[in-house]
Amino acid sequence: LSTVVIWQMVQSHSVVQNLLIVAGAISFIYIVYYAITQLGKVDRERLFALTILIVFTVIFWALFEQAYTSLNFFADRAMDRTLFEFSFWNLNPFSDKFLVFTEYVMQPDAGQFLSLNGIFIVILAPVFAWLWVKMGKYNPNTAVKFSLALMLVGLGFGSLVLGINLSGLGQVAAIWLVITYLLHTMGELCLSPVGLSAVTKLSPAKIVGFMMGVWFLATASSEFIAGILANIAAIDTANGEAPDLNLAKQSYLKLFEYLFYTGIGFGFLLLILSPLIKKLMNGVDKELNN
Template identity: 45%
Template sequence: MADGVHGLGSLDASPPRWMDSHHGPGRRRASPPCSPRVPYARPLPGPNGPSRDGGRGGPPNTRHAPPFSPTGKASMQFFFWSGASIVLTYIVATGIIHLAGHPRGLSTLFFTEMWERFSFYGMRAILMLFMLAAVEDGGLGFDTAKAGPIYAMYTSMVYLATVPGGWLADNFLGQRKSLLWGGVIIMVGHVLLAMHGLTFFYSGLACVVIGTGLLKPNISVIVGQLYSAEDKRRDAGFSIFYMGINLGAFGAPLMCGYLAQDPRFKATLTGWGLDPVNAWHWGFGAAAVGMFLGLVQYLATSHQLGKAGLEPSPPKDEAEALSRKRTLNIGIGAIVASLAAVGALAATKPELMTQGNIKVAFTILLFGTVVAFFAKLFLAGDWTPNERSRLVTIFVLFCGASIFWGIFEQAGSTLTIFADESTHNSIFGYEFPSSWWQSLNAVLIVILAPVFAWMWIRMSDKNPSYPFKFAIGLLFAGLGFALLVGGATLSSGGMRVSPLWLFGVYLLHTIGELCLSPVGLSSMTKLAPARVVSLMMGVWFLAASVGNFIGGSVAGYYEAFDLPTLIGVVAATGVVMAIVMFALVGPIKRMMKRNEEAGGSGD
């Protein structure tokens, strides 16, 4: 046994059950003493007899150092093949872009986005697990009631920040400056997360939110500026660009999860004379390295972009210029006033600065933004009765999209907890970290996207309408959690279930994403009156923000409710919303047709 036991080795001379062949790489965290339903708090036999950690053995709040091998051979092999895969990706992607005759700048943006998504999804893959891991295991020791809201607010703010980030780029900074500064701030955020302490943790999350808000909405705009509106290569260029997103999303959980969780890397740390309890911070550090590599290649090749994204959109006249400056000053003033108010409250009434109150305040802010957004939409002009009905329908689509993302985006929260606590994380005898499950969606997207594209073309005139695909997407999201009810029921006895349960969930959710995501924004723009079409991107990002908040919040009740019941409620919500959307398919199709005939937005 390694010397990382810190004097507790005498409590249990045998390896903890979370390291045995039946459970695979996992984590240990303390059980909240008052939780009505704590899946890992059932008295199951372990190496020390009955335990309170889901049968993984040992007393609560006790870190057992596994019997690591110091050779690190497996880790070196992993790093070698990871590096080889990255080199191969650069060669293949650059070759495809060059041979297909696309602008050279596309490769710059492809790899910048790939590395940015690597950093984002790599950190997300281990974020919830890090918060839930016991302090003795290097984590924060939170329970799900605390970790869930933090995850919810963070992921929600990431998407909420894209709205002001896009506005700043369009009106003041230009897309290129926004992209660069966004990447730098993201990298700083991941560096802070790689350090110890709650101050660094929360500061790191804030930096990632701000940086993503600046980078994410603007890099896609630059891709579009590489092509003229009538360029036939445009759609193919975006398809290649989105492949970079999926490559980053695929590789990130594998690398960051390996560094943070896998016993083989912890063996390497032990062999280097380092404490394996710090493995989590190596995972966050890998996310920082990913963003650093993205920035290096962006700075080295940004000359290939020409003038795309260099300058903000010029104001039409002096009045618009003044309006932009006034809006900016109001925004800065609101931020400064809010920070001052929070600081004053923390200094004078620290007892009010609880997580519960912070979550309530954020909930009011988020849904207040939704109300204000749609109030502006409805009051933007003297709408005809037909136009008002279309705006109401857009709101229904917004609610549907919010619920879909609220279900789908539980990959990093509820599904990750289920993978870590209740699933056999192994395939053909190979055990893997629970965070690796978050790579599965990207793999399935790459495999199934061409199949769906071929299928829609083959269906020709029988191709389902946009509203029908929207409803199908919601249905599959609900069915994914309906399937998981069975797995949750089996695991409620403290057992770990087959990985096929989670595979089925991710498969159904990916099918739902391929049905809904490509047509969601398009459906809204087809319904919108011409004068508010430009607001639809904001509506879509706002739906993603609300959905991520819902998804993370569900994880906050993981221990407070019976797990099959909690998952069943999520499933029922998705299915009921799908039924509502199916009922509205006919009216929505007629509204979209009338809008196009009247000279509406179209595509």
């Protein structure tokens, strides 16, 4: 039954947009009302700190989720997907010649690059867990980690901007997209686990479940925004392929430059606000870092 409902929503983007706007507005109004009428000073400030962080997560996920839209199309239409290519002479006793020239080429489909995020998470999650503990008192606070996440996701698009500019008239090398997924995954590890913990620690006990719902509502909103942003690079295709490589590259360059500046800009803004947010957290940040 839910599949039927979801299918109808997929067909009606305007309905989804209106539902997200209404749900977001109601949630925000309720948070402000609850903070003012039901909470003391400390709990109210903690709730406001969490709300600010949630707003910035919308920006992060809107950029990060380009993986399923613009990044995937970019890999298919404008990128040389060859990852490894090497050749060697092979001893083959069943051949007329003992030395046979053999060439290996690894060229995954565009969608297979999405698996890089999962691979990097498995590899880097233990590293980040160890790093936060190892840093001890120098472990950055939650707001700073969020700002790092935004800057890293912005730098990921900067990698593609550099790759496009260096590609000349040909396709863009696959290594630039690999670097993008590496930087995006590092950003995700700075934000996602820390953010979920912040929701449970900063929310008043009676509305922890509600605030967790707001967290995922923000994620849903960012998914919708991600689709809108991807339209900046929309191009006419024939049978799913871009007829003009350079036109495709320029379209994606425009989008990736915009996302690069967005990530870096909001990352620095949050970094500037981080002392204020830390103060509003009233000591909870020490618990999150321990």
